[in-house]
Amino acid sequence: MDLSQRTVSIVGVALIVGAILTVINIGLTGAGSSDKSPFERDEVEEYLTDINDNEGLVLAGAAVGVVNDGVFVIVAAAAFFILFRDRSPFLATLSMVAIAVAASLSLVVDISNVLLTGIAADYVEGGAGDIPAGDSSTLELGRYVGMITFAFVNLLFTAVGTGFVALGLILVGAPQGLINPPKWIGWVAIVAGISAWLAWLVVVTDPGFVFFPIQLLSTLVLLISLGVWLLRHSDLQPAPMKA
Numbered sequence: 001m002d003l004s005q006r007t008v009s010i011v012g013v014a015l016i017v018g019a020i021l022t023v024i025n026i027g028l029t030g031a032g033s034s035d036k037s038p039f040e041r042d043e044v045e046e047y048l049t050d051i052n053d054n055e056g057l058v059l060a061g062a063a064v065g066v067v068n069d070g071v072f073v074i075v076a077a078a079a080f081f082i083l084f085r086d087r088s089p090f091l092a093t094l095s096m097v098a099i100a101v102a103a104s105l106s107l108v109v110d111i112s113n114v115l116l117t118g119i120a121a122d123y124v125e126g127g128a129g130d131i132p133a134g135d136s137s138t139l140e141l142g143r144y145v146g147m148i149t150f151a152f153v154n155l156l157f158t159a160v161g162t163g164f165v166a167l168g169l170i171l172v173g174a175p176q177g178l179i180n181p182p183k184w185i186g187w188v189a190i191v192a193g194i195s196a197w198l199a200w201l202v203v204v205t206d207p208g209f210v211f212f213p214i215q216l217l218s219t220l221v222l223l224i225s226l227g228v229w230l231l232r233h234s235d236l237q238p239a240p241m242k243a
Contacts, residue, residue, distance in 0.1 A: 006234075007082065007083075007237070007238055008083070008179070008230050008231075008233065008234050008235075008236050008238070009230070009234040010075075011075070011076075011079040011083065011227075012226075012227045012228070012229075012230030012231035012234065013227070013231070014072050014075040014076060014079065014227075015072075015076055015224070015227030015230070016224055016227035016228070017072055018072035018073060018075075018076055018223055019219075019223035019224050021064055021067065021068035021072060022068060022216075022219070022220065022223075023220065024061075024064050025061050025064045025065045025068055026216065027061075028057050028058075028060045028061030028064060029061035029062075029065070029113070031054065031057050032051070032055075032056075032057030032058040032060075033050075033051075033058070034046065034047045034050030034051055034054075035050075036050060038145075038146025038147045038149075038150065039147055039150070041143070044139055044142060044143045044146070045123075045139060047142070047143075047146060048119065048120040048123045048124065048139065048142045048146075049120070049123075049124060051116055051117060051120040052117070052120035052121055052123070052124040052125075055117045055121065058113050058114075058116070058117050059113075059114060059117055062111070062114050065106060065107075065110040066107065066110050069103045069104075069106040069107045069110065070103070070107060073099065073102070073106070074100060074103050076099060076223075077095075077096045077097075077100040077103065077163070078096060078100075080092060080095040080096055080099065080163070080167055081093060081095065081096035082238050083179050083230075083238050084167070084170045084171075084177065084179065085238075085239065086177040086178060086238070086239035087170050087174040087175055087176070087177035087180075088169075088170050088174040088175075091167075091169055091170045091174065092170060094162065095162075095163045095164075095166035095167045095170070096163075098159050098160070098162040098163030098166065099160070099163035101156075101159040102156045102157075102159035102160040102163060105152050105155050105156035105159060106156050109149055109153055109156065112145060112148060112149040112152065113149065115145055116142065116145055116146060116149065119138060119141055119142040119145060120142060122135075122138050123135065123138040123139055123142055154199065154200055157197070157200070157215070158197060158200070160192075160196045160215075160219075161192075161193040161194065161195075161196030161197040162193065163193070164189045164190070164192045164193030164196065164222070165190055165194065165197075166193075167186070167189045168186040168187065168188070168189030168191075168192075168193060169186070169190070170186065171183060171185055171186025171189060172187060172190065173186075177239060178236060178237060178238060178239050179230075179233075179236050179238060181226055181229050181230075182229070185222065185225050185226050185229065188218055188221050188222045188225065189218075191214070192215055192218035192219045192221075192222050195211045195214040195215040196211075196215045198211040199212055199215060
């Protein structure tokens with residue numbers, strides 16, 4: 001059996017591993033993050049102090065994120081196109097592009113988190129040369145990088161939402177193709193996508209935060225259930241490219 005004949009199995013494993021790494025990444029990042037906001041000027045100092053205190057967790061989360069975003073999310077993006085392009089070329093392409101964009105934005109967030117640990121250390125302990133601890137310019141730099149990081153998180157949720165909704169529409173309503181997972185997985189994908197879009201509400205109202213756990217849970221159900229289904233149907237072959 002050559003690599004092309006193992007496509008479905010490889011994708012199944014990649015989706016399950018991606019789900020596991022997502023849980024680890026969010027767990028580490030959540031434990032290392034601060035409950036203070038860089039958007040509130042009077043909270044920036046505590047925000048950077050918290051990040052410095054949890055530097056190891058933040059860096060570990062970023063490392064896991066880089067592996068997941070740079071490998072497994074990209075594999076998932078390509079897989080959604082390869083597996084379902086015969087059912088809807090447009091939606092399969094949209095899903096692939098949107099998930100790839102989300103992976104790129106997530107890599108930016110990972111890198112920004114690493115930068116934040118360095119800025120936080122400079123603020124708490126003092127920076128290179130004669131920059132003292134508690135320097136106002138370092139505080140302001142940390143504030144801007146923190147706000148940019150938060151903004152990119154919301155942008156990647158928009159891209160993720162688009163990719164999942166496109167995937168869900170394929171599974172729920174597109175014509176049958178060579179690979180046809182159950183429609184309920186498609187509905188889970190749509191829920192994951194819409195909740196990712198609605199996560200933007202956290203910008204205007206605190207209760208909007210509820211969409212983050214909904215999005216996470218539905219994403220994990222989507223990745224694991226689709227991954228398991230593909231492994232159980234590893235004998236299936238995606239349509240050739242000319243389709």
